[in-house]
Amino acid sequence: MIDALIQEAECRGYRIRWHRGGPNAAWIPTQRAITVQDxxxxxTTLCAxxxxxxHAHYNDPPGHHGMREIRADRFAAKLLVSPTEYAAAExxxxxxxxxxxxxxGVTVKVLKTWTSIYERNAA
Structure with missing residues (x-):
């Protein structure tokens, strides 16, 4: 699934780079690149x-800003968690x-973000 996501990113015109140490991942808008910790x-890799x-999809500037982080979390959750697969696992x-x-194959954080979206939409 990681390879498919990398391919999707590259199809959107983003370069994927790998780094050691530092953050799990980062969006570098000036280079249209996403760097991921090796x-x-x-x-964790997939979710990061x-x-x-x-962030790339919304063309967010660098840095961690509350609503932009929440929006990126929701984007990831919607991208990675299928309602059908969730129901089967549950x-x-x-x-x-x-x-x-x-x-x-996701982190608990991404799963909880997805369930919060589902609960909000079901209400």
Missing amino acids: GMDDA LAHELG ALFGPQPALIANEL
Whole structure:
């Protein structure tokens, strides 16, 4: 899934780079590049890349700004979590976010963001 997301980013005209140390990932708008920390587990890598792709999608400036971070989190959650796959995982594991996230290959943070979007839309 990471390769597919990298391909999607490149199709949108963004370059993917890898770095050691520092943040999990970062959007560098002046270079139209997303840099991702090498050596993270697959779920963390995937979710960090999707989050930064959200910043790229909205052409956010550098830095961590509250609403932009929330918007990038939501972008990543919508991109990575399918309602059908979530329902199947929840049927298997019940209301266990860590187990569901593991089944879906995402972080618990992304899963919780997705469920908050779903709950808000269901209300």
